[in-house]
Amino acid sequence: MRTIDIFDTTLRDGEQSAGINLNTAEKLEIARQLERFGATVIEAGFPASSPGDFEAVEKIASIVKNSTVTGLARAMKSDIDTSWEALRVAQQPHIHIFLATSPIHMEYKLKKSPEQVVDIAVEAVKYAKKYFPLVQWSAEDAFRSDPEFLVQIINKVIQAGATTINIPDTVGYATPQEYGALFKFLKENVTGIDRVKLSAHCHNDLGMAVANSIAAIENGADQVEGTINGIGERAGNAALEEIAVALHIRKDFYKIDTGVNLQEIKRTSQLVSRLTGVAIQPNKAVVGKNAFAHESGIHQDGMLKNRETYEIITPELIGETVAPLSLGKHSGRHAFKDRAISMGFELTDEQINEAFAQFKKLADRKKEITEEDLFVLFTGKQIESADVPIYDLQNVQVQYGTSNIPTATVSAVVPTGEEVTVATTGSGSVEAIFNTLELLVKGEVHILDYRVTSIGKGRDALGEALVNLSFNGEVFAGRDVSQDVLEASAKAYLNAINRKLLKEKLKIKEPAIG
Numbered sequence: 088m089r090t091i092d093i094f095d096t097t098l099r100d101g102e103q104s105a106g107i108n109l110n111t112a113e114k115l116e117i118a119r120q121l122e123r124f125g126a127t128v129i130e131a132g133f134p135a136s137s138p139g140d141f142e143a144v145e146k147i148a149s150i151v152k153n154s155t156v157t158g159l160a161r162a163m164k165s166d167i168d169t170s171w172e173a174l175r176v177a178q179q180p181h182i183h184i185f186l187a188t189s190p191i192h193m194e195y196k197l198k199k200s201p202e203q204v205v206d207i208a209v210e211a212v213k214y215a216k217k218y219f220p221l222v223q224w225s226a227e228d229a230f231r232s233d234p235e236f237l238v239q240i241i242n243k244v245i246q247a248g249a250t251t252i253n254i255p256d257t258v259g260y261a262t263p264q265e266y267g268a269l270f271k272f273l274k275e276n277v278t279g280i281d282r283v284k285l286s287a288h289c290h291n292d293l294g295m296a297v298a299n300s301i302a303a304i305e306n307g308a309d310q311v312e313g314t315i316n317g318i319g320e321r322a323g324n325a326a327l328e329e330i331a332v333a334l335h336i337r338k339d340f341y342k343i344d345t346g347v348n349l350q351e352i353k354r355t356s357q358l359v360s361r362l363t364g365v366a367i368q369p370n371k372a373v374v375g376k377n378a379f380a381h382e383s384g385i386h387q388d389g390m391l392k393n394r395e396t397y398e399i400i401t402p403e404l405i406g407e408t409v410a411p412l413s414l415g416k417h418s419g420r421h422a423f424k425d426r427a428i429s430m431g432f433e434l435t436d437e438q439i440n441e442a443f444a445q446f447k448k449l450a451d452r453k454k455e456i457t458e459e460d461l462f463v464l465f466t467g468k469q470i471e472s473a474d475v476p477i478y479d480l481q482n483v484q485v486q487y488g489t490s491n492i493p494t495a496t497v498s499a500v501v502p503t504g505e506e507v508t509v510a511t512t513g514s515g516s517v518e519a520i521f522n523t524l525e526l527l528v529k530g531e532v533h534i535l536d537y538r539v540t541s542i543g544k545g546r547d548a549l550g551e552a553l554v555n556l557s558f559n560g561e562v563f564a565g566r567d568v569s570q571d572v573l574e575a576s577a578k579a580y581l582n583a584i585n586r587k588l589l590k591e592k593l594k595i596k597e598p599a600i601g
C-alpha cells in the first residue's frame with residue numbers, strides 16, 4: 088500500500104482564522120496531541136511573524152520527537168535566519184518557504200516579473216539549505232499560476248535543493264479534476280520530481296478542499312496538508328480527519344495508508360475546538376456531534392437489526408469509546424492520578440495535586456465527575472501558562488427577576504493590580520454582565536458570537552462559554568468553563584480581552600498570508 092504523509096498546519100494556517108489567538112501553552116498542548124494523532128509534519132507557526140510565534144515554534148520543536156516540526160518563512164534571508172533560530176533544536180530541522188507564482192500575485196502583490204520571482208525562490212532555497220536538511224518550497228496560488236511557469240520554477244528550486252514541493256490552491260478555486268490534472272502534469276514534466284515530496288494544500292472556499300486533496304493523491308501527491316476540523320483562513324483548509332477516515336474506510340478503492348492514529352481523532356478534534364473556541368458544526372463529517380446519530384425510525388430499526396445497514400464508520404474507529412466509570416467525591420488521589428495517566432496526560436506531581444484539589448471541590452457540587460469533566464480539568468492544568476491574567480475575575484453577582492431590570496456587579500483585579508468593582512444593568516442577565524465588563528475594560532466591545540454548551544450530560548453538567556468579540560476593532564475569542572454558565576460567560580469575556588492585551592504585550596504582528 089502507498090503511504091501518504093500528513094502535514095498539519097492547524098497551528099499556522101488554522102491559527103490565522105479570524106478570532107483565534109492561542110497562547111504558547113495551548114499551542115504546545117495541541118502539538119503534543121498532533122504528535123499522538125500521527126501527523127508526519129507539524130507546522131508550528133511562522134517564527135518571523137512575532138516573538139509569540141517564535142517562542143511557540145521553538146518550544147514545540149524541542150518537545151515533539153515523533154513528527155517533523157516546521158515553520159513558515161517568506162523567501163527572504165531574515166525570515167530564514169529567524170526560522171533557523173527557532174527550529175535548530177528540532178530533531179530534523181525543516182523549513183517551509185513560500186513565494187507567490189500566479190500572474191495576479193506577482194504583478195500586484197509582489198510587483199515582480201516572473202524572472203525575478205524565479206531568482207528570489209532559488210536564492211531563498213539555496214540560502215535555507217545552508218542550515219536546513221529539509222526545505223519545503225510552496226508556490227503560493229499555484230493553482231492559478233501558469234503550469235508551464237510552474238514547471239520552470241519548480242525545476243530550478245529542486246536544483247537549488249528543495250526536498251518538498253507544495254502546490255497550494257490558496258484561494259480554494261480548483262475542482263478535483265483540474266487540481267488532479269495539475270499534479271499529473273507536474274509529475275510528467277518536472278525534472279527530478281520523483282526525488283522530492285510533492286504536496287497538496289487546499290482551501291475550502293468552494294467546499295472542495297478534501298475532494299481536491301484526494302484528487303491530488305490519486306495523481307501523484309505524496310503529502311497532503313490541512314488542519315484539524317478544517318479550521319483556517321476564510322472557509323478553512325482541508326480537514327485532515329476527513330481525509331484520513333475517507334482513505335481508511337475506502338482503502339479498498341484508494342489503497343492508501345496515512346499512518347494517522349485514527350483512535351486519536353475525536354480527542355484531537357475536541358482539543359482543537361475547545362482551545363481555539365471554534366465550534367464544530369453538528370453535522371460535520373467524522374467529528375460532528377451528529378455524525379453517528381441515527382434519528383429516523385427506519386434507520387434506527389435497521390441499526391438494531393444490523394449496524395452496517397446505515398453505519399459505514401463506527402464511533403470506536405475515531406476513539407469515541409464507552410467512557411470508563413466516573414469518579415466521585417470518594418475517589419482517592421491514586422485513582423485520580425491513574426485516570427490522568429490512562430487518558431494520556433503528563434502532569435507533574437504538583438499539577439496532579441492542584442487538579443485533585445479542584446476535582447474535590449467540583450465533586451462536592453456535582454454527583455459524578457465524567458470523562459469529559461476530567462478532560463477539561465486535566466487539559467486546563469496542562470495549558471495553564473505562566474501569563475498572569477490581566478483582568479482576573481474575583482466575583483460576579485446578578486440580580487434578576489422577571490419584573491426587575493437585571494443588574495450585574497463584577498469585581499475584578501485590573502491591569503494596575505487593584506481590585507475594582509463595577510455595576511450596571513442590561514435587558515437580561517448576560518447582557519447586564521457584558522455591559523458591566525465593558526465598563527470595566529474601558530474600550531469599545533462588540534459581541535460577535537456567544538455560545539454556552541454543557542460538557543457532558545445531566546443537569547449538574549459543567550457549562551462552557553465561548554465569546555467572540557471585537558475589542559477596539561480587533562477580533563478575539565475567549566472561553567472558560569465553570570459550574571455556573573453566568574460565571575463561565577464573564578470569565579470567557581475577560582479571557583478574550585486578556586488575549587488581546589497579551590498580544591499587545593508580545594507585539595504580535597499579523598502575518599499577511601493565505
Ligand code: KIV
Pocket residue numbers: 100185225226227228253255256257258288290600601
Ligand atoms: O494557502 C497557501 O498558499 C498557504 C501557503 C503559505 C502555503 O498557506
Ligand code: ZN
Pocket residue numbers: 100255257288290601
Ligand atoms: Zn493555506
